[in-house]
Amino acid sequence: MKILVAGDFEPDYNRTKIILDGLRTIPAVFLSFYNYKEQSKWNLAALRKACKEADVIFLPSFTHQDVAMIKFLSGKPVLFDPLISRYLSKVFDYKKVAKFSPRALKNYLKDKIAMQLADLVICDTAGHRDYYHRTFNIPLRKLHVVPVGVNTDEFQPAQALKVRDTFVVGFYGGFIPLQGTRMIVETAKVLKAYPDIHFRLIGNGFEFKVIQQLVQAYQLSNISLAGWVAYDQLAEEMNHFDICLGIFGETLKADLVIPNKIFHYAALEKAIITKESAAIREVFTDGRDILLTENKAEAIAEKILLLKNDQVLRGKLARGAYETVSGRYSHRAIGQMVYELAKQLMPA
Structure with a gap:
């Protein structure tokens, strides 16, 4: 053909x-x-x-x-x-x-x-x-x-990382409305009393300057904005995340999509937290291969603390996500x- x-x-x-x-x-x-x-x-x-x-x-x-x-x-x-x-x-x-x-x-x-x-x-x-x-x-x-x-040849899990003092909560994206990066900053504010939790946001785009200003206004030292990373370096960067954040936008479009990042995280065998939506449930199952949350900073913070403290659940979700995408997707x-x-x- x-x-x-x-x-x-x-x-x-x-x-x-x-x-x-x-x-x-x-x-x-x-x-x-x-x-x-x-x-x-x-x-x-x-x-x-x-x-x-x-x-x-x-x-x-x-x-x-x-x-x-x-x-x-x-x-x-x-x-x-x-x-x-x-x-x-x-x-x-x-x-x-x-x-x-x-x-x-x-x-x-x-x-x-x-x-x-x-x-x-x-x-x-x-x-x-x-x-x-x-x-x-x-x-x-x-x-x-x-x-x-996801291209599973380009996004593959890394070998186990060395034990470290900081628990890295990662995200990458174009800072567009559906991704809800403001909600991630609000979550970092809720968790700023936990010095061993650090948020690392990769990328730039539509709301990047707004997010920079918000981080400064809240005086958050537990969040870093890494800026743009080349596509061929994304997997290596994300393999340093302990858990990954999906999307938290409030728009209709946010409820209709399963973004690239969710498939990428899953292919890298990472535990994922994202907002509850019908679209996400088309592929993933809450508690088996993803952790779904109410779209509020306090609720997201609770899910982060749960995965930080429950290594067994974190591993289960990571393996489940990898198994879900590695074949059918x-x-x-x-x-x-x-x-x-x-x-x-x-x-x-």
Whole structure:
């Protein structure tokens, strides 16, 4: 099967990378690429030729604006992975666009038209699938769940670390609203009387400066902001965490996703604490391979103290998380899911 990966996309973006890494493990798949970042969108002859040579065209994350052109130019079946709703993100998550404004309508139509024109649409959770169906009236038969997953070759558990005096509570992310990094700072404030507990936050992004200011305002010495870390160094950094924090955002989007970091932590065999949501329960089970919490600083602090003091439970959750993701949610398994969807689009 010849799959053309097309549009304006980042091949190293985590979601896209996992799918492509997985597809590369399937002998029956031949991948070709027409990325607008490298080749002109308006070289219609070259784009048409690339489409003609493909059996199926895959448009990765965030290529909403490319679906219509690719579909009409190629006449080939299109498999689209939006990953997010632009309408949900900009209007309700980041709150950068007023709900009933022309810009809100524009983003709504970007989502709706792209999903309507695609032959099949990939959703990272059942929650997102139901949201697309309910909000944009996309038929359920077109919407198929493929979890984010993790490249288990790149994220592997480290050997046991040396015993140390400090218990490290780790997090990484882009400091976007759904991640709820403010709640993590509030939790660090609750636990500031425990000198042997230290919070290490990796990454930067949307709310990073706000978080810096909050840490300074609270005069917290038990939290460090490490800044950006290269992708190929993430696993090594996270292997120094004793436990890991997921997401604690209050937005609707936070309830619809299972973020990259949860799969990464699990592949590294780490015990994870994250807010309770229906999306998380699609893959993980509270008390078996994850610890779910009420989304309040005091409740999160209690869970941290529980795992700090109960090494048996910590080990159980870590092993459970690793076992959950290492098979069904590896990049190989994710690639196979996408391949099976592409096969549905092939002529009989």
